Amino acid sequence: MAFTPENLLLANEIVARYPKTKSAILPLAHLAQDQDGYLTQDAMREIAGMIGVTPAEVLGTCSFYTMFKRDEVGRLVVSVCTNVTCLVMGGPEVLEHLEQRYASDKEVTIEEVECLAACGNAPAMQVNYEFHESLTPGSATEIIEAYKAGELTARGVSGGVAGGGQG
Amino acid sequence: MTSVIGAPNAKETRIITKRLRDRPEDSWTLDGFTQSGGYEAFRAALKLDPEAIGAEQVAAAGLRGRGGAGFPTGTKWSFLPKDSYPRYLVVNGDEGEPSTFKDRMLIENDPHQLIEGIAIASYAIGCNLAFIYVRGEFALGFERLVEARRDAIAAGFLGTNILGSGFDLDIVIHRAAGAYICGEETALLSSLEGDRGMPRIRPPFPAVAGLYAKPTIVNNVETLSTVPHIMRMGGSEYAKLGVNKSTGTRIFSLSGHVNRPGNYEVELGVTFRDLIESPELGGGVRNGGKVKFFIPGGASSQWLTGSDEHLDAPLDMDYVQQTFGVMLGSGAVMVYDETTNPALVAWRLAKFFAHESCGKCTPCREGTGWIEKVLYRISHGYGRPQDLDLLLDVGDNISPGLNAPFSQTTICPLGPSAVSPVVSLHKFFREEVIAMCQNNASALHVTASDSGTSDLGAG
Numbered sequence: 001m002a003f004t005p006e007n008l009l010l011a012n013e014i015v016a017r018y019p020k021t022k023s024a025i026l027p028l029a030h031l032a033q034d035q036d037g038y039l040t041q042d043a044m045r046e047i048a049g050m051i052g053v054t055p056a057e058v059l060g061t062c063s064f065y066t067m068f069k070r071d072e073v074g075r076l077v078v079s080v081c082t083n084v085t086c087l088v089m090g091g092p093e094v095l096e097h098l099e100q101r102y103a104s105d106k107e108v109t110i111e112e113v114e115c116l117a118a119c120g121n122a123p124a125m126q127v128n129y130e131f132h133e134s135l136t137p138g139s140a141t142e143i144i145e146a147y148k149a150g151e152l153t154a155r156g157v158s159g160g161v162a163g164g165g166q167g
Numbered sequence: 168m169t170s171v172i173g174a175p176n177a178k179e180t181r182i183i184t185k186r187l188r189d190r191p192e193d194s195w196t197l198d199g200f201t202q203s204g205g206y207e208a209f210r211a212a213l214k215l216d217p218e219a220i221g222a223e224q225v226a227a228a229g230l231r232g233r234g235g236a237g238f239p240t241g242t243k244w245s246f247l248p249k250d251s252y253p254r255y256l257v258v259n260g261d262e263g264e265p266s267t268f269k270d271r272m273l274i275e276n277d278p279h280q281l282i283e284g285i286a287i288a289s290y291a292i293g294c295n296l297a298f299i300y301v302r303g304e305f306a307l308g309f310e311r312l313v314e315a316r317r318d319a320i321a322a323g324f325l326g327t328n329i330l331g332s333g334f335d336l337d338i339v340i341h342r343a344a345g346a347y348i349c350g351e352e353t354a355l356l357s358s359l360e361g362d363r364g365m366p367r368i369r370p371p372f373p374a375v376a377g378l379y380a381k382p383t384i385v386n387n388v389e390t391l392s393t394v395p396h397i398m399r400m401g402g403s404e405y406a407k408l409g410v411n412k413s414t415g416t417r418i419f420s421l422s423g424h425v426n427r428p429g430n431y432e433v434e435l436g437v438t439f440r441d442l443i444e445s446p447e448l449g450g451g452v453r454n455g456g457k458v459k460f461f462i463p464g465g466a467s468s469q470w471l472t473g474s475d476e477h478l479d480a481p482l483d484m485d486y487v488q489q490t491f492g493v494m495l496g497s498g499a500v501m502v503y504d505e506t507t508n509p510a511l512v513a514w515r516l517a518k519f520f521a522h523e524s525c526g527k528c529t530p531c532r533e534g535t536g537w538i539e540k541v542l543y544r545i546s547h548g549y550g551r552p553q554d555l556d557l558l559l560d561v562g563d564n565i566s567p568g569l570n571a572p573f574s575q576t577t578i579c580p581l582g583p584s585a586v587s588p589v590v591s592l593h594k595f596f597r598e599e600v601i602a603m604c605q606n607n608a609s610a611l612h613v614t615a616s617d618s619g620t621s622d623l624g625a626g
Contacts, residue, residue: 017339019253019296020379022361026344030303051361064363064525065344067303079304083265084466085422085501087515114347114519115265115466116304119422119499120429129306159306159342166313166340 001036002046011050017166021051025061029068034156038069066113067158074109076147077157078102080125080140083115090136091123097137098144108144127152129159177433177441177448180408180416183392184432187276195311197318200279206324208395212287213332220291221245225394227402229414234259234350234387235465235496237484244292246374247382254382256289256297257373258391259355263302263347264465265519266499269418269430270388274301274308277392278315284391286324286336287398292384295335300355303343312340347523351579352385354525365527366579389418389498410436413483417498423461424504426450433482439463439471440478443502456504460595463487464496466516467584469571470509470591492571509596510550510603513588514542520585530565531582537561538585550604555593562586 003011011031015024025047032043039062041055048055062068069077080095095112102108118124121133125140132143146152155161186194186203193199200206212220226241247254258281262270273281285297301309316338319325327335341359348354349364356378358364377383393415397405406414413435419442422428427450433442443449443458452458458473469492471477480487484495503512521535541558544550559569566573566583569590573583592600 020360023341023359025361026303026358027342030342030344053361061361061363062344065303065346067345082515083519084462084512084515085266087512088423088503088507113345114522115263115267117262117268117271117302119266119268119420119501122422122428126304129304131307155306159303159309161306161309161313161342166316 001040001042003032003043004035007031007035013166015050022053022057024051025053025058026065029058029062030158030161033068033158034160037075037157038072069157073157074105074107075157076108076127076144076154078108078110078125078127078144079113079116079129080110081114081116081118081123082112085115085119086123089122094123094125094135094137094140098140101141102144107148128155128157130155177437177445179432179447180434181432182396182416183273183277183280183389184418184430186280187272191276194276195278195315197279197315197322200277201322204399205279205395206283206322208398209283209286209290209324210330212290212398213330213334217291217293220287220398224397224402225291228397228405229409229412230390230393230397230405231413231484232387233389233393233417233498235264235467235494237495240386240390243374243386244288244384246372247292247384248375251382252293253296254292254294255378255384256285256292256294257352257356257359257378257383257385258285258297258299258388259350259352259385260299260301260305260308260388261343261347261350261355262305262388262497263350264467264497264499265516266420266422266462266501267465267497268420268422269498271302271305271308272418272430273388273392274305275311278308278311279319280392280395281312281388282315282319282325282338284394285338286329287394288384288386288391289336290334294384295337297336297338298359298378299338299340300349300359301340301342303345309340309342316340346525347519348525348579348581351581354579355385356383363525365525368578408434410434410481410483412485413495417482417495419482420497420499421449421502422499423502424453424456424507425502426453436481436483438479438481439500442482442500443478449502452502452504454504456506459503459505459507460509460591461503462499462501464494465499466519467580467587468494468496469587470595472595488572494571508546509592510542510546510600513592514539514546516588517542517585520581524581524585528577528579528582530576531585534561534565534582535585538589542588545600545604548607550600550607552601552604554604555589555597555600558589559593562589 028047044058045055048058082091124133221244230240231237349358353367354364373383517539521539526532566586
């Protein structure tokens with residue numbers, strides 16, 4: 001889907017912020033991903049047109065970065081750390097439990113990620129880039145269920161902070 | 168300079184973490200910041216000769232980069248070519264070194280302190296547009312920085328003709344998207360220009376041709392957060408803190424099997440034992456256990472063990488480098504007790520480096536993948552006794568000689584970093600690893616006629 005009129009205004013503001021327009025690829029891709037739920041081919045074409053590069057260049061850049069999802073994901077992206085502190089504090093157990101529990105839940109996408117900089121309270125995960133720390137398999141499940149029930153408000157799939165407010 | 172080596176019951180020395188500890192309820196707001204002395208150092212700096220700030224304050228303070236390499240900040244600033252404008256300051260907020268979590272805390276809880284540091288540094292080097300490259304996963308930190316920038320503009324600390332000085336400065340807060348390699352400064356610049364985050368060959372160094380091929384200084388979040396305090400205290404006074412050429416304080420991110428994991432700001436020169444065991448710091452190993460090994464300075468560093476020689480070493484960047492070939496790096500200290508399988512930790516580190524290798528240099532792109540595969544089989548019960556030597560051979564192709572400070576066949580240090588866990592296993596746990604593999608070899612009935620247990624340790 002093309003940028004909504006409101007997001008298009010924001011997108012133009014983002015482009016204008018940089019001495020060279022290509023720098024806007026990452027923030028624009030975040031904006032599109034928050035709007036559409038993942039980074040669509042249409043969005044990459046639109047971004048290419050806005051900043052004057054080819055769609056292939058936008059894809060070339062965006063495919064380098066793990067935060068950009070180029071296929072549909074659930075409304076809730078749960079990123080579980082298993083790096084070397086979480087490894088010895090129970091991160092892999094949290095990951096395994098969540099992968100099994102939400103294997104057939106289309107609303108929830110579970111992914112294993114590298115260090116999230118939350119090692120003081122390991123193991124840690126993010127739900128749409130909101131931190132949750134000192135987890136057990138049980139508490140991690142409760143947190144996800146709270147998001148599903150609307151008791152916790154989820155950020156956008158890309159974190160919901162695509163770069164607004166810097167005008 | 169005072170040394171506090173061996174001080175029993177070492178405590179924190181809070182300088183850059185003072186505000187966020189003292190007033191956790193509003194440390195990130197403009198009111199919280201200005202009510203605790205914020206922006207006064209910038210106000211004072213604007214009355215000074217810009218060049219004197221770098222030469223007489225930051226250099227005199229002995230400030231060294233807090234991101235990993237420990238390069239003297241004042242020297243870095245002095246590399247900018249004269250009369251070449253525009254020039255940029257780029258803040259490295261892409262904290263991703265495993266088990267480092269200090270910059271996230273500084274960004275989330277004291278964003279104005281960072282902005283004040285940026286403002287002073289920008290004034291000192293003659294920059295009118297700065298960039299903060301924030302790790303993409305730090306959504307809250309990004310929000311806090313955007314809010315802080317907006318409030319700083321409204322209060323007249325950013326913008327045009329700041330505080331009537333004639334100095335102009337704006338800051339672009341740029342959100343990254345999940346690539347560890349972008350913490351390497353030239354990869355960061357590629358990423359900020361909208362490209363894949365791949366490192367560039369130096370020279371030219373960023374100070375000569377960096378962002379958009381303009382002179383650029385890249386400094387870490389903690390480094391710049393320290394600058395206002397150097398101005399406040401005076402460079403020579405700041406230099407009295409710490410030990411030898413490791414002046415001042417640093418935040419150490421302590422994690423793993425300790426009773427009190429967390430970020431602790433301590434004067435450089437306290438020992439690893441102080442950090443791990445002092446009641447007000449790490450509080451000792453969990454369950455009354457002992458340190459089996461620990462990783463100082465982030466995942467890229469080689470390891471140290473629970474020996475007295477290692478635990479009693481001071482947090483002195485040069486001392487640990489020269490004596491043990493390890494680095495204080497990003498300030499992360501990961502502690503593992505005696506229940507830990509070191510091969511499993513080494514494998515997980517290798518998996519990380521293999522995943523994060525950008526693919527530009529062949530020795531790293533291919534080598535990290537093979538290190539990960541071989542460490543996987545060692546740590547998961549399929550190892551062969553000769554595997555450790557195989558790993559050293561692979562490592563030697565990435566970092567010839569396997570020495571520290573490492574040599575490299577790659578553009579950036581990511582590849583050699585993946586060799587650190589291999590060398591550490593070899594140095595400290597060779598017998599344990601080979602014994603693990605011998606048990607596997609017999610249990611799995613490796614049948615190839617020229618392999619198995621007959622050539623133990625060969626290679």
